[in-house]
Amino acid sequence: MKPEGSTHQSKKNIKLWLLIGLLGVVICGGLTYFLGKKVNSDLVEKKVNSNLVVKKVNSDFSSVTAPEGTWFYGGSTSWATIRKYIDPEIKKAHPQFQLRYTDAINATPGSGTGIRMLLEGQLTFSQSSRPIADREYQQAQQRGFNLKQIPVVLEGLAIAIHPDLQIPGLTLGQIKDIYIGKITNWNQVGGPNLKITAYSRRFEDGGTVEFFANNVLNGEKIGSNVVYVYDTTDGLRKLASDRGGIYYASAPEVVPQCRIKPLPIAKQGNNFVAPYTEPLIKPDQCPKQRNQLNIDAFKTGQYPITRQMFVVVKQNNNSLEQQVGEAYAKMLLTNQGQTLINEAGFVRIR
Structure with missing residues (x-):
């Protein structure tokens, strides 16, 4: 038989341990609730932010x-x-x-x-x-x-010629010399013995002309040999009936056309890049098939005039x-x- 004082001390110890255990449960529960709430809050915040990003990207x-x-x-x-x-x-x-x-x-x-x-x-x-x-x-x-x-x-700027004219391409320097009147015959750039007719809109009319003059002609004046057209529709129509003609315009206006030929160009040398995706669609295949724009070359800057x-x-x-x-x-x-x-x-x- 245990002494009475020992029994009383044991009961006090049991109560103390129960109290400590209860406090532990309360503390753990509180931490779990707090952390769980924070995690859920973070998830909600991330979800909201994610929705904002999606809305921004997919805006219309x-x-x-x-x-x-x-x-x-x-x-x-x-x-x-x-x-x-x-x-x-x-x-x-x-x-x-x-x-x-x-x-x-x-x-x-x-x-x-x-x-x-x-x-x-x-x-x-x-x-x-x-x-x-x-x-x-x-x-x-x-x-x-x-x-x-x-x-x-x-966008890209496209150089166009008559479909019957057979040349592999032109460099930016050759294009410049054509439009300032220095090159006047296609045999000077590897083509047939045929006079060049360079078509253009007037300088004061279009942003394309100003861009062309500033960036391709390097600020030099358009030559007196150039024949002026009213707009791109007029220019392309004249080009389609002139075997010696050349014209420039916005690539989306030029590349899909059936009666002209968009021309590969190079900054220098023979590294020609076409404004269309290869292979070239021939006029007799058009309009069932049309040339498609070389978007990747425009995007990367591989194409010389963008x-x-x-x-x-x-x-x-x-x-x-x-x-x-x-x-x-x-x-x-x-x-x-x-x-x-x-x-x-x-x-x-x-």
Whole structure:
């Protein structure tokens, strides 16, 4: 038989251990609850952030706020294919955001014409295939506002010849010499004894011409030998009936055509890169088959003549005009806009 004092001490020890155990259960439960709540909170936060990222990446025209009204725009003829793909989808997403393409009266369409019309208040925003010129920035400031160019797409410039003309390609130097009047016969570049007819739009009309003069001709003046055309449709039509002709324009306007031949070009030497995917589709196979754009070569810069294209916006204290132009540019930079631009034969920039 145990002493009474020993029994009392044992009971106290048992109570103490029970109390310690109970405290342990409470503490462990609290930690489990706290940690579990934090983990769940982190998961919820990550899920929310993930959803935000997905929404941002997969944004479409409806995700952009577009002011209601009828808005006038115009400019670069190189944008024609983009307008065909983009505008109907914008109308579906924003029926009250009415876009009206507007040509100048008594002036040929083009980037320069569009920017001039924007400066003069005839357009809400314009489209350009070349950067804004210093003189245009100055003219805007004289009128009390600024101009902003927003790059939205990348494209290539294509050189075209008559389908019957057999040459492997041209270097940038040879193209330059043709358009400044130094090379006048195709036999000077490995072709037949045939006079060259170089076609071009006028310098003051199109952004493509200014880009060509600045980047291919290195700032030299177009030669007196050049025959001027009204627009690319006119140029391609003349080229199709002139075996000695040559013309340049936006690649999406040139490459799919049936009656002309887009030409591989090289920075130098014989490293020719075609603006179309090989093999070349012959005229008698077209239009059942058409040449496709060499998008990868444009994207990587392997093709020698590429450029950015811009939405030109009038910046004027966040005016309605500015909001409209920026909304249009934002739509083109959404995933939906960039996908449609790619389908139109241009290179997406994001």
